[in-house]
Structures are given as C-alpha cells and as structure tokens.
Amino acid sequence: MLIAETLMSGEKCVCDLQVLVGADMSTVSKHLTLMRKAGVLTCEKRGLNIYYSLACTCLGTFLRCLDELVPEVDACGTSCCD
Template identity: 75%
Template sequence: MPKASAKTSERRATVIKALAHPSRMLIAEKLMAGEMCVCDLKELVGADMSTVSKHLTLMREAGVLNCEKRGLNIYYSLACDCLGDFLRCVDKLACGGKKTTCC
C-alpha cells in the first residue's frame, strides 16, 4: 500500500468519524441490506426527524451515503458496498484480535 498523504489520512478520518456514533452505525448496518426511506430510518434510530437528518447529513457529506429524492420521500443507500468487510475487521479488533467473532 502506498504511503498515505496527510490529505488522505484526513479524508479517512472523516469517513470513520461519520460512522463513529451508535445511531449512525445502526443506520449504516441497516443500509447494508438495501436502501431505506428517511421515515423508516427515523423509526430505526428512535429519534426525532431533526436528529436523524443531522446524522444522515453528516454521513452523506463524508461520502458514506447516497440519497435520492422520490416524490416527498428521500431514500438513502450506502455509497460503497464494502462496509460489511470493514465492520467484520472492526469486530475482530473489538474482540482483541481473535479469529472468531465475539459480537
């Protein structure tokens, strides 16, 4: 892997920060199964629309999510389908580097 520049490291940190909240992680995990309407994500998170919108905006601005307006609804999807691989790696780290999943 080539040496990362400061700009690359900053972009990586932005993406990781966009996932580094339990509600945003829950949203990302749910979107691994496919796109969802913002109204369904509101129910999933169990917060008011303003809070959910702030989470979604942060994730979209970091490049984690895509969004598409259809009629009165906005649908969100993951911008990259490799998030599951990343989270499996995170699970290994969260378990102290064990080969089996602890979660």
C-alpha cells in the same frame, strides 16, 4: 453505526431509519447529512421521501471486520485486554 449496518441490506427511506434510531426526524436528518457529506451515504429523493444507501458496497465488509477486532466485553463491563 446502526444506520450503516442497517443499510448493508439495501436502501432505506429516511422515515424507516428514523423509526429504527428512535430519535426525532431532525436529529436523524442531521446524522444522515453528516454521513452523506463524509461520503459514506448517497441519497435519492423520490416524491416526498428520501432514500439512503451506502456509497461504497465494501463498507459492510469493513464494518464486519471492525466487529471482529473489537474485544468482547464481559459481564463486569471490562474487555479481555484490560
């Protein structure tokens, strides 16, 4: 979800996403490929770099809505609904 949330602010180069995630490039590329095949992301190659963006601009609204639905976790690691 970190990648999708980051892309809500606009397209990013795969190298920027790799730094953000903190994983090796092959792992990040695999995740991006899965998200692209699922229809969540689009990509565009420019020179040696590949830029990713959200395929649907309303995805950001959906993710923010999900954040509101997830119960907060208190300091002891349990949600309010347990």
